[in-house]
Amino acid sequence: MEGALAVKTVIIVVIGALCGAVPTISPSQEELSKAQEYLSQFFSDVGVSAPDSVWRSSLDSFEDTLRKMQEFFGLDVTGQLDSNTLEVMARPRCGFTDVSRYGHFDGQPKWGKTLLTYRITDYTPDLNQSDVDATIAKALRVYSDAVPLDFKQTDSGTADIMITFKSKDHGDFSPFDGQAGVLAHAFSPGEGIGGDAHFDEDETWTLTSAGTNLFLVAAHEIGHALGLAHSQVQTALMYPTYKYVNTEGYTLPDDDRQGVQAIYGARVQPTAKPDPNPNTPEKTGPKPQPRPEPNPQPTPKPPPHRCSRDLAFDxxxxxxxxxxxxxxxxxxxxxxxxxxxxxxxxxxxxxxxxxxxxxxxxxxxxxxxxxxxxxxxxxxxxxxxxxxxxxxxxxxxxxxxxxxxxxxxxxxxxxxxxxxxxxxxxxxxxxxxxxxxxxxxxxxxxxxxxxxxxxxxxxxxxxxxxxxxxxxxxxxxxxxxxxxxxxxxxxxxx
Missing domain, CATH: 2.110.10.10 (Hemopexin-like domain)
Incomplete structure (x- = not known):
């Protein structure tokens, strides 16, 4: 598919006091110009067909569009430039945000097959190669558990999803910007560069809460590679800004699962086949014992009792x-x-x-x-x-x-x-x-x-x-x- 869409994922670094918005009564001409450019680029009603396209809003007034932006980010919806609004506009961010709940790319591109190949062409030195392989596989499994897609890693040739770690200008007309800011970007399903995911090597990639967690960013980018745009639900994986959450036993949040299943349908779990000869007498002899599960799920911890003599508070x-x-x-x-x-x-x-x-x-x-x-x-x-x-x-x-x-x-x-x-x-x-x-x-x-x-x-x-x-x-x-x-x-x- 031509004209695949590139979407950048960014981390927001929040600095400053924890107070409410301070009105900017008379914004400077520079602030006003930057605000107009921001709203035109990221909160217009016009589609986009290329990574470097500029969105232009012609249907809404400046004040109406500003209200859209403030509502999206959970700010006070005033339609006026205030300190918090200007701060959010100054943050590095991604291109697709003007959606509620889950979102799809224009035309809803999707893969027309159920087995997708992927290849990691360049690895980050921050992690062992085996850890990177395992983490990408884990991120893909989040989706294959929800939809009827399977993924197979290959180490040669051109795969459906090509994955690489590069810094600065890396040949796709969307150069990375150094540490922090843009973490990674991916392309929607399609031929050529479609479905590919690029990670900024200037980040410090980790498997913990320190640095940038590879699993969380990879799972987000794979969502784009499968056809998901961004969600306005802050707890969704496809929310446009990075935040760390515990990755142990991670499953796809409801909003993201509904979005990807709207494209590919839900994975149907296999059921036991009926006995073709139900009237055939059973053979005598001991019945085979069920095989134990290789990784049994741990028994959930019971709720604490408030009157226990051993009660200790966290x-x-x-x-x-x-x-x-x-x-x-x-x-x-x-x-x-x-x-x-x-x-x-x-x-x-x-x-x-x-x-x-x-x-x-x-x-x-x-x-x-x-x-x-x-x-x-x-x-x-x-x-x-x-x-x-x-x-x-x-x-x-x-x-x-x-x-x-x-x-x-x-x-x-x-x-x-x-x-x-x-x-x-x-x-x-x-x-x-x-x-x-x-x-x-x-x-x-x-x-x-x-x-x-x-x-x-x-x-x-x-x-x-x-x-x-x-x-x-x-x-x-x-x-x-x-x-x-x-x-x-x-x-x-x-």
Whole structure:
């Protein structure tokens, strides 16, 4: 198919305060010109036929088109240029965004066969060749589990999907831009370059949350190679910006599965064939035993019990005047006006967050922050704020810090304490910077509590530091422990 469409995938780096939009009353002529160019290129109603084509909007006014863009990115829909809108426009990004739910390319190109070949012609030195092979195969399997397509790797000739790692100008008229920014791009199904996927070698490719996770980017690009455009659903794999999520046991999100199945249909699982001679007497002798599964699925972990004597919290914080306690992918919410406890899974309220290692609330901005591994999220009510997750380094942590154990915002000092092993950092939410003198030793600065903190929260002007099954009620002004309590004391246990 001629005129295959190239789509670039980019990572958004979010820097700055966590406050709301600041209006730009009188944007400069340069800002206005850049905004007009941005909207014409990325939010028009006209199709595109080549990687370097420019979209031109002729049907909507500037204000109407600006509202489209603000709605897509979850910004305040004002139709006016403000600081947050200008910041988003300044980010590197991709070309197909003006869609809701899953999207397809114009003309809905697709492969006309069910067995597709792929070949990796150049490997990244960041990973072992065997790891790259296994990761690409895993990314392809995400789709072959959902649709009736199969993939076969070849090491010679021209395959349907050609995969390469290159930097800068690499011969397809869409040069890469160095580290960060554009991560990769792919072409929709078709002849020649159609279906090919190119990865920017200037990135640091990894299999973890550090650097750029190859599996997540590859799975996104393969979606383009199969005919998927971008989705506006933030939890979708085909959302245009990169964010890390746990890849263990990863399956195609619902929005992406519906999109690819709309093109190729759903994969039908094989069923057992009927016995052609149902009346034939069974042969005597021992029946063959079923073969054990080579990789049996692990038994799901049962929900934690709030009144268990062994109850230890992963994290705890207040959110909108209600205490939340996190444990093993679940959380309990204690409603202050009613001595009752409700329990839900974290993902049922905040999709994409599986585990909470630490949490705190910054009440001045009605925002809570959840930490999982090397990333953190901004939360307002039941919504994840745009631009998250962000890496811990955005807070000012050194690269050696890959996990936060506990966090709490101390109201009277307007500082957030972030605990890592036997130390803690003091963070100024107002300025978005770490204070001088970090890190500090817990036992030296906070005498009377354990040198390891599992969770901490503020309640009625006291801090509650938990370690294991117990917690210490603490007067932070006096730096003095008041009493020791059991964690279950908050769980309304009889």
């Amino acid at each position: 994290a705890a914080t207040s959110i909108q005047r209600q205490l939340h306690f996190f444990k093993d992918g679940y959380f309990w919410k204690r409603i202050s006006s009613w001595h009752g406890i409700t329990m839900r899974t974290i993902q049922s309220v905040w999709p994409g967050i599986r585990q909470v290692d630490a949490a705190y609330e910054y009440k001045k901005r009605s925002t809570a922050f959840f930490f999982e591994g090397a990333h953190y999220w901004g939360i307002r009510g039941n919504a994840i704020l745009p631009g998250y997750p962000k890496p811990l380094r955005d807070l000012g942590f050194p690269p050696s810090v890959t996990k936060v154990d506990a966090a709490v915002h101390v109201s009277f000092t307007s500082r957030t304490l972030l605990f890592v092993n036997d130390k803690y950092w003091s963070y100024n939410d107002r300025t978005g910077r770490m204070d001088a003198g970090n890190p500090r030793f817990i036992q030296t600065e906070l005498p009377g509590i354990s040198n390891k903190v599992d969770a901490v929260f503020e309640n009625n002007n006291y801090l509650y530091f938990t370690h294991g099954t117990t917690q210490t009620e603490y007067n932070y002004r006096l730096r003095r422990a008041v009493r020791t309590l059991l964690n279950t004391g908050w769980m309304d246990c009889k």
